[in-house]
Structures are given as structure tokens and as C-alpha cells.
Amino acid sequence: MKMHFKTIIFILWIMGYLIVETQPSSAVFNLLVSPLEGGYDLKFGKVGGLVGSVSKEIQVRIVSDLGKKYQLVQTLLEPLSNEKGMSIPLNNFSVYAVRKSNKYGTMGVEIERPVSLGRTIIYTSNSQGLSDDFKLVYVLKGPFNIPGGLYRGRIAFTLESIDSTQSPVTTVLNISAEIEAEFGIEIKTISGIRLITLDSNRPQTMSSDVFFEIKGVGNEFRLYQLLSKPLESSEGKNLSSEAIDFKISRARRGSGPLQFVPLSSYQTLIYSSSEGEADSFVLTYNLSEPEKQKAGRYTSKLIYLLETKGQQSMLSTFDLEVEIAPIFNLEVKPELGGIIEFRNLRPGGPPQSSEVSIEIKSNLGKRYQVSQRIDSELVNKEGNKIPLKYFTLREESLETKGTLKFSKSTEIRLGEMILFVSDIEGTSDKFKVIYELEPPLDLRPGNYSTGIIYSISEI
Numbered sequence: 310m311k312m313h314f315k316t317i318i319f320i321l322w323i324m325g326y327l328i329v330e331t332q333p334s335s336a337v338f339n340l341l342v343s344p345l346e347g348g349y350d351l352k353f354g355k356v357g358g359l360v361g362s363v364s365k366e367i368q369v370r371i372v373s374d375l376g377k378k379y380q381l382v383q384t385l386l387e388p389l390s391n392e393k394g395m396s397i398p399l400n401n402f403s404v405y406a407v408r409k410s411n412k413y414g415t416m417g418v419e420i421e422r423p424v425s426l427g428r429t430i431i432y433t434s435n436s437q438g439l440s441d442d443f444k445l446v447y448v449l450k451g452p453f454n455i456p457g458g459l460y461r462g463r464i465a466f467t468l469e470s471i472d473s474t475q476s477p478v479t480t481v482l483n484i485s486a487e488i489e490a491e492f493g494i495e496i497k498t499i500s501g502i503r504l505i506t507l508d509s510n511r512p513q514t515m516s517s518d519v520f521f522e523i524k525g526v527g528n529e530f531r532l533y534q535l536l537s538k539p540l541e542s543s544e545g546k547n548l549s550s551e552a553i554d555f556k557i558s559r560a561r562r563g564s565g566p567l568q569f570v571p572l573s574s575y576q577t578l579i580y581s582s583s584e585g586e587a588d589s590f591v592l593t594y595n596l597s598e599p600e601k602q603k604a605g606r607y608t609s610k611l612i613y614l615l616e617t618k619g620q621q622s623m624l625s626t627f628d629l630e631v632e633i634a635p636i637f638n639l640e641v642k643p644e645l646g647g648i649i650e651f652r653n654l655r656p657g658g659p660p661q662s663s664e665v666s667i668e669i670k671s672n673l674g675k676r677y678q679v680s681q682r683i684d685s686e687l688v689n690k691e692g693n694k695i696p697l698k699y700f701t702l703r704e705e706s707l708e709t710k711g712t713l714k715f716s717k718s719t720e721i722r723l724g725e726m727i728l729f730v731s732d733i734e735g736t737s738d739k740f741k742v743i744y745e746l747e748p749p750l751d752l753r754p755g756n757y758s759t760g761i762i763y764s765i766s767e768i
Contacts, residue, residue, distance in 0.1 A: 321534040333447040339466040340381070341370040342480045344445070351464075352514045353449050353486035354481055362450030366407070369466070370442040373434070377472040381432040385424050389449075389462040389486060393503075397460055397488070398622040399423050403448045406431070411443035417432035421448065425463070431466070436471075442546070449486055452528075455615075455622065458492035459484045465572045493645040494532075495522040496625045503625065505611065507553065508632040509599035513663060519627070521580070523563075523588045532580040532624075538612035539574060540631060547675070548631060550574045560590035569595055576614070585761070596631070600736070603674045633672065639679065639765040640668045650758035651687065651746050658748045666707065669731070669738040679729040683721060687746070687757040695757055697721055697751050705741040706729065712739055 344351050345366040353363045356544040373379060383404070389397040400552050405421035424431075424447070434441060440739040461484070468478040497520050498504065508514035521532070534555075554569035563582040567653070579592060608631075613624040642665065671677060686694040700721045705714040711731040721744075729740055746757075 311750045315426045319438060320324045331620055333732050335491065337372055337374045338468065338470065338473065338478060338567055339372045340466060340478045340480050342466050343368050343480055347372065350485060351392060351447060351481040355487045355489050356449050357451060357489055360548070362448055364446050367445050367447070368442065369445060371468060373438050375438055375473050377470055379434045379468060379470045380430055380438055382467045382469060383429045383431045384467065385426050385467045386463040386465050386481065388426070388482060389460040391458045391460050392627055393453055396623060397455060400620055401450055401453055406444055407444040407446060411441050413439045413441050413511045423539055453488055454466050455488060456495065458490050459485065459487050471481050473615050480653060490521060493524050494615065494624055503627045505594060505627050505629045507594060507596050511595055516593055519591050519592040521592060528617055529584065530582050530615060531578060532615060533576050533614040534579050535576045535612045535614060536574050537547045537612055540607040540609045542605040542607050544605065546603055547607055548602060548633070552597055552599070552602045554595045555592060557590045557592050559591065562586045562588040565590065571597070578629060599633050599671055600636050600672060602633045603670055607631040611666050626684045636670050636672045638670045641763055642666050645761060647760055647762060648758050649744060649761045652756045654748045654752060654757055656748060656752040657750045660745055660747045663744045664741060665734060666739060666741050666767070668762065673735055675731055675735045677731045677735055678727055678768055680727050680764050682725045682727050682762045682764070683723055683759055685723070686761050687759045689753065689755040689757050693753045695746070695749065695752065697723070699747045701745050703743050705743065707739045707741055709738055709740045710736050711738050718745065
């Protein structure tokens, strides 16, 4: 019985051993990226402003026992930027592989090339997918044409299997550099906040200044501005960029528009230097004819760009807020003071007329109508009345866009009469009303008048 039990135990042990031995071992597919100077971050330290360059090496180790081809991809997750969002131009940051530092695969950056935001294939293994290691050199070189300070960024390295379903492996490397810029361009508002506000509610807020202090760039350069997106309200309405004018003033060295010109939705030149010398100027923005713009609060961003030696880099971004106050006004000329009057009337005398022009200013973007209200016939001081059948009105166009209700002479009615209906967009408009009176034969001589009220209302 004991021999039989031992035999069973032995058989179970053999089966367990075979199961363990036949199980596949875990695949190895790993990536290690480290700066040669130690640590976990790629630190360039202090880099001179307009001249010189700094190079830093990293060691890349790839371990794989998949037996399948793979590749290493580099992606710039975050460009080297300061706390204000200004970035080191991509052409000033490059990478290349140390020649023959790899053993088996093919390097994709044997020639120095800029570190881009897109995917860059750094290395491709041989067909057997053998493990490998190599060195990469990252270079920061001036001129930078940006303010001094600390700039930080991040690079991602992703190891991807080409011929298998193995999951990718990603390593992120932090990068930093302290730019010692002797030259730069400072942009600010009087409040110190990167916000440009234009408001049609008050005359003093119809314009806003941005101050540029140029410490020098070292060579000829140009400054441009660009709207990041159309000026848009929370309701989805757009404000034409041409509703804003701009000009520069107080420039001593360079040049720019000295008279107000419309802001464009495209990249626009605002300043040109001659020798890249130090200078300063004021860039003034102004609301142009806000009464012709639809009411609302519109927002966008203004981007300022520096161009030198044919290359552009972003200097700064300012928020742009534009408030167009609502306008809904009616103006009558000549002003009647609420009374329409015919003087020195005689029985059977010649017809008399009285003309008024009515102008409506509206930026609400809603359809409206203009009405008049007359509550009594024409009367004199003794209380004598002229029957309404002798009192008429007609309307004439003054390049009117909306609809006139009485293009032919029409007897005036007591109460409210709708004179005009705007176009569907509620555009500002104007028209003329002609009141005519034919004195009846039984008229008592004198001056006759009645009250008249004009009103405007949304439909």
C-alpha cells in the first residue's frame, strides 16, 4: 500500500515538473534612457544668448528577446517653454546619433535634425530584433531671440514592436535650459496683465495700449500679430476683425503703421527693425464704428511673432476681449417735441405739408418696427377740429433697406399706426414721412396741432 502511494506521488511530481517546464517564460521588451552625466533629467544648464551652443548626450539601452523587429520613436511632448508660454524655436533644438555607437540596427538620425513635435523614428532594429544600445546627442544652439530665463520641456521615447503584438514601452525625459539672453523683447499692458480689453460702453475704454520694449535682437527682424481664432461670442456670433483698428507710436528706430489700419484675421506686420537695435513703441488698438457691430462680448487671442533670418518664433499671447454695447435708438429730424402743427390755415387754402426723417440705429441683430401714435384730430386753441379725412401721410425711401408701409397717401388713423418694419437682420435704417393737410372749406382760420409719439420695438 505504501509503495502504491509513493508511486502516485512520484507521477504527480513528474507531471508538475513537465507543466512548469513547458510554460513559456515572460517576454523581455524594455527600454532605458539616461543622460550620460547622470540623473533622470536632461539639463543643458546655462546657454549663451545669441552665440554658442551646448550639447548633451544620453545613453539608450533596448533589451528584447521577442525575436521580432522593433523601432524606437521620439516625440516632443512639450517644447522648451518658459512660464509665459514662450518657446525656444524648434530649429534651435536638434538631435543626432553618435556614429557607430549602435551594433545591429539602423539609426534614423545619423544626420543632425530638429527635434519636432511629430513622430521621429530614431532607430530600427535588424530583422532578428536583437537587443542594442547607442548614444544620442541633443544640441541647443543660438541665436534664440527670446527673453532669458528657465525653459522646460519633455521628450517621449516609445519602443514599438513591428512584427508582434507586444505592447509599446514609453519613457519620458524631462529637459531644461537656462537661457542667458542679453537681448529680448518685453511686451506688456499698463496693468501688467496679458489682456487687451475694448469696450464701447465708455469713451475711455474704446482703445487699449500694448507696450513693446526691445532690448535688441542683434540683427534685422520683424514683428507680426495674428488672431488665434475669429472673435466669437458665447452665442456663437462672430465679430469682424476689421471692427478693430491698430497703429504704432513712439518708435525711434523701426517703423510700422502710424495711422489706424484695420486688424486682419491673417498674420499682419506691425513693426520692422533696421539693424536690430534697441527700441520701444506703443501698439494701440481702437474700436472702429462699434454702432455698426452686433452687440455682444467677443473673445479671442492675439499672438505676437518674431521673424529673423527667415525664421519665426512666438513671443507672447494676449487675451483679447471686445464688448459691443447694445444700441437701439430712434432719431427724428426735425424734432417735433411730441407735436405736429400747421400754422395760419385758411378755409379752402392751399395744402400744407410737414416732413420728418426717421433714423434707427440698432446692433441687436433682431427685427424691429417703428410706429406712430396720434390720439386726437388736429385742433386749434378754441377746440375746433379738422376731420381726419383731410389729414394724410405718405413715406419715401432714404436708401431704406426695410419695408415702408405707406408709399401712397393714406388717411391718418387715431391710435397706433405701424410705419416701418426692418429687414430680417434688424439692420440700422432711415426713411422719410410726409404729412399733408388740405384745409376744408368750412375751416375756422388759425393754427392747428395734435400730439404725435414715435416708438421703436422689437418684433
